Amino acid sequence: MAAMASAPAVAVAKDAGLSALVAVVLAFLIVGTPTIDSPGGLVAGSRLGTVALIAGAVFALRFGVLIWGRRKGEGTRGALTSALAARSAPLLRPLGFAALGFAFLLPTMPFADRYVVDVATTMLIYVMLGWGLNIVVGLAGLLDLGYVAFYAVGAYSYAIIAKTFGLGFWACLPLTGLFAAFFGLILGFPVLRLRGDYLAIVTLGFGEIIRITLINWYQFTGGPNGISGIPRPTFFGMPFTAAPRDGVTAFHEFFGIDFNAEHRVIYLYFVILVLALVVNAFTLRIRRLPLGRAWEALREDEIACRALGINPTNTKLSAFAIGAMFGGFAGCFFATRQGFISPESFVFFESAVILAIVVLGGMGSQVGVVIAAAVLIVLPEVFREFSEFRMLVFGAGMVAIMIWRPRGLIAHRDPTLRLHPRGAGG
Amino acid sequence: MGYQGPGHKTASPATSAGDGQRGTRFGMAFFVQQLINGLTLGSIYGLIAIGYTMVYGIIGMINFAHGEIYMIGAFIAVIVFVLLGMAGIGSVALSLLVVLLAAILITSVYGYAVERVAYRPLRGSFRLAPLISAIGVSIFLQNYVQLAQGARNKPLAPRLPGGFTLFEIDGFTVKVSAIQIFIWLLTFGLMAVFAWIIAKTALGRAQRATEQDRGMAALLGIDVDRTISITFIMGAALAAVAGVMVTLYYGVADFFMGFLAGLKAFTAAVLGGIGSLPGAVLGGLLIGMIETFWSAYFTVEYKDVAAFGILVLVLIFRPTGLLGRPEIEKV
Numbered sequence: 001m002a003a004m005a006s007a008p009a010v011a012v013a014k015d016a017g018l019s020a021l022v023a024v025v026l027a028f029l030i031v032g033t034p035t036i037d038s039p040g041g042l043v044a045g046s047r048l049g050t051v052a053l054i055a056g057a058v059f060a061l062r063f064g065v066l067i068w069g070r071r072k073g074e075g076t077r078g079a080l081t082s083a084l085a086a087r088s089a090p091l092l093r094p095l096g097f098a099a100l101g102f103a104f105l106l107p108t109m110p111f112a113d114r115y116v117v118d119v120a121t122t123m124l125i126y127v128m129l130g131w132g133l134n135i136v137v138g139l140a141g142l143l144d145l146g147y148v149a150f151y152a153v154g155a156y157s158y159a160i161i162a163k164t165f166g167l168g169f170w171a172c173l174p175l176t177g178l179f180a181a182f183f184g185l186i187l188g189f190p191v192l193r194l195r196g197d198y199l200a201i202v203t204l205g206f207g208e209i210i211r212i213t214l215i216n217w218y219q220f221t222g223g224p225n226g227i228s229g230i231p232r233p234t235f236f237g238m239p240f241t242a243a244p245r246d247g248v249t250a251f252h253e254f255f256g257i258d259f260n261a262e263h264r265v266i267y268l269y270f271v272i273l274v275l276a277l278v279v280n281a282f283t284l285r286i287r288r289l290p291l292g293r294a295w296e297a298l299r300e301d302e303i304a305c306r307a308l309g310i311n312p313t314n315t316k317l318s319a320f321a322i323g324a325m326f327g328g329f330a331g332c333f334f335a336t337r338q339g340f341i342s343p344e345s346f347v348f349f350e351s352a353v354i355l356a357i358v359v360l361g362g363m364g365s366q367v368g369v370v371i372a373a374a375v376l377i378v379l380p381e382v383f384r385e386f387s388e389f390r391m392l393v394f395g396a397g398m399v400a401i402m403i404w405r406p407r408g409l410i411a412h413r414d415p416t417l418r419l420h421p422r423g424a425g426g
Numbered sequence: 427m428g429y430q431g432p433g434h435k436t437a438s439p440a441t442s443a444g445d446g447q448r449g450t451r452f453g454m455a456f457f458v459q460q461l462i463n464g465l466t467l468g469s470i471y472g473l474i475a476i477g478y479t480m481v482y483g484i485i486g487m488i489n490f491a492h493g494e495i496y497m498i499g500a501f502i503a504v505i506v507f508v509l510l511g512m513a514g515i516g517s518v519a520l521s522l523l524v525v526l527l528a529a530i531l532i533t534s535v536y537g538y539a540v541e542r543v544a545y546r547p548l549r550g551s552f553r554l555a556p557l558i559s560a561i562g563v564s565i566f567l568q569n570y571v572q573l574a575q576g577a578r579n580k581p582l583a584p585r586l587p588g589g590f591t592l593f594e595i596d597g598f599t600v601k602v603s604a605i606q607i608f609i610w611l612l613t614f615g616l617m618a619v620f621a622w623i624i625a626k627t628a629l630g631r632a633q634r635a636t637e638q639d640r641g642m643a644a645l646l647g648i649d650v651d652r653t654i655s656i657t658f659i660m661g662a663a664l665a666a667v668a669g670v671m672v673t674l675y676y677g678v679a680d681f682f683m684g685f686l687a688g689l690k691a692f693t694a695a696v697l698g699g700i701g702s703l704p705g706a707v708l709g710g711l712l713i714g715m716i717e718t719f720w721s722a723y724f725t726v727e728y729k730d731v732a733a734f735g736i737l738v739l740v741l742i743f744r745p746t747g748l749l750g751r752p753e754i755e756k757v
Contacts, residue, residue, distance in 0.1 A: 022539055033508075034575055035508055143557065191738065202737065202741055208734060352561055391565060392566060392569045399563060402558055
């Protein structure tokens with residue numbers, strides 16, 4: 001028995017050793033010889049200890065993966081995942097409601113200081129963006145790598161409209177949504193005939209075009225300096241300021257409470273919570289309408305859809321526009337929350353984060369997006385001291401998820417409508 | 427994100443030479459100078475584009491991390507040049523050879539490792555999985571190099587000086603530098619070698635067979651995994667050459683340079699017809715020209731917009747590209 005077990009162990013060690021060797025070749029120059037600025041030009045340093053560390057880590061990782069993979073067997077993995085998904089499916093609804101209750105009570109909890117509410121607000125922005133992109137990627141199956149463009153359009157259109165015409169947040173919100181949706185239509189119309197990965201690259205190109213335009217059209221967008229002094233939201237016309245202008249009642253004056261800067265933070269939190277819930281309700285409803293069904297059908301098989309008389313271009317366009325609208329809402333909220341926006345906030349990495357949220361959540365799953373946003377936004381906050389490794393882990397995580405759970409944390413791709421309900425025979 | 431792609435200095439050799447003589451901006455000499463600059467930039471894009479086109483041809487995925495491989499090639503060039511300088515090796519030819527070999531070897535291993543770790547386990551997964559994985563690899567490699575080598579630009583003193591003055595009109599001299607000629611020769615030489623490999627050798631036949639039908643190729647005794655690995659290695663080697671060239675040409679490398687260059691090289695591959703090797707080089711040259719002329723005659727700021735605009739137009743009106751074959755979707 002022991003002899004039989006040792007032969008594969010040797011093979012595994014050999015394989016892992018080879019991997020470590022490859023890692024040494026990879027890391028030797030890039031990691032092992034850092035180039036340092038010096039008065040006479042660059043000089044090379046030496047960091048061979050780190051290379052050895054990397055090689056050791058690769059060896060251990062490969063060894064572990066091989067041993068673990070051998071013990072579990074290859075075939076059971078997929079079955080296990082789907083069984084897990086099937087078992088967790090009935091739990092999702094109560095889980096969702098519990099999360100909802102928690103979200104509403106969060107600001108009243110003892111541990112919820114300003115920082116916690118702030119992080120929760122950021123997370124909810126990403127939840128909303130994730131739900132918006134979920135319509136495009138998860139439901140309609142269109143890979144959009146430039147989603148941040150609509151976020152940017154929403155933010156900039158709010159900043160510019162509010163500052164030019166003196167309109168408030170609530171008046172601008174529908175306008176920015178419409179504006180972003182309009183952008184989605186314009187951008188989507190020429191490109192939606194393209195196949196999946198071409199579409200991805202073109203949307204990525206569009207995202208870059210919008211960002212470059214924001215940087216360079218400085219008369220209109222403020223260029224790289226961005227726009228500051230964006231109006232803050234008001235509570236039925238009442239601002240959250242200590243000393244409001246004459247004739248304006250501040251929030252704390254109306255309610256007869258002491259001024260507290262946290263009021264605005266909590267208010268913003270509830271605004272984004274309600275916005276996100278509206279998006280969620282909309283998505284859940286539209287999935288049961290013919291349009292939503294057409295999206296999902298299109299995701300599964302475009303040719304079959306055409307044969308059934310669904311117009312693929314219009315259907316895709318509607319998904320693109322509605323997804324863009326939600327991105328625009330989120331951008332509008334982002335602008336009013338920050339009070340300052342610049343092109344730095346709308347780089348490709350943001351698109352990748354939003355996409356990662358959708359993918360990690362399991363494309364098409366609403367609860368999955370919330371869990372994924374919590375993982376991707378809150379965890380980096382918790383591990384702040386390792387912030388320089390954040391992006392590294394993020395990239396590696398995207399690869400790992402694709403390999404181990406390509407369907408995301410919550411695999412949700414079964415039909416939303418069944419001829420025979422589950423368990424009823426057959 | 428101040429980096430504007432490898433073309434960010436394309437206009438500067440010409441405009442600095444032409445300063446004070448704005449009248450020549452629309453003259454013949456200025457035009458020829460831009461043509462020379464555009465050809466050089468285009469050759470670099472072409473070299474990167476070959477990697478995209480080969481990988482897309484064989485497994486039908488966009489290797490989003492290919493631009494990062496090119497960036498790593500550029501960094502290895504900087505590091506090896508610095509090491510050689512510290513070792514006191516001054517010979518231009520020798521150091522160039524060592525740098526090219528080191529870059530090609532190490533970058534090939536990167537290409538192999540990326541394919542092995544991030545793409546091979548995903549064969550047979552759903553359609554968008556490899557692309558998303560590739561985005562992850564791209565983010566990983568960018569931050570890996572940033573962490574290891576620092577976020578600042580890596581300057582490199584010119585290693586290949588010299589050049590020729592072609593002619594002079596109205597006080598505007600048209601120059602070709604030695605490095606530009608070197609880049610052209612290398613690009614077309616490598617394209618010829620690779621075209622020959624694919625057309626004539628057993629490896630090329632295996633690649634074409636794998637491209638046409640992976641299952642059938644495997645049945646006929648072709649090691650499909652190995653063929654795909656070699657394709658990635660070949661693409662990475664060319665990207666390494668492009669990275670070395672761009673470092674020599676502009677004298678600077680930074681960790682974010684692969685993103686836009688990769689995007690433009692992909693545009694070039696699509697423009698030329700994805701899957702076609704001469705198409706990739708042709709597309710690269712066209713994108714390089716468009717970018718250079720746009721910067722020279724219109725605005726430098728929007729040159730990337732011009733390149734992406736071309737991509738969108740090509741995909742809409744001629745999705746098969748200039749030299750590509752139409753793709754038929756079957757049920």
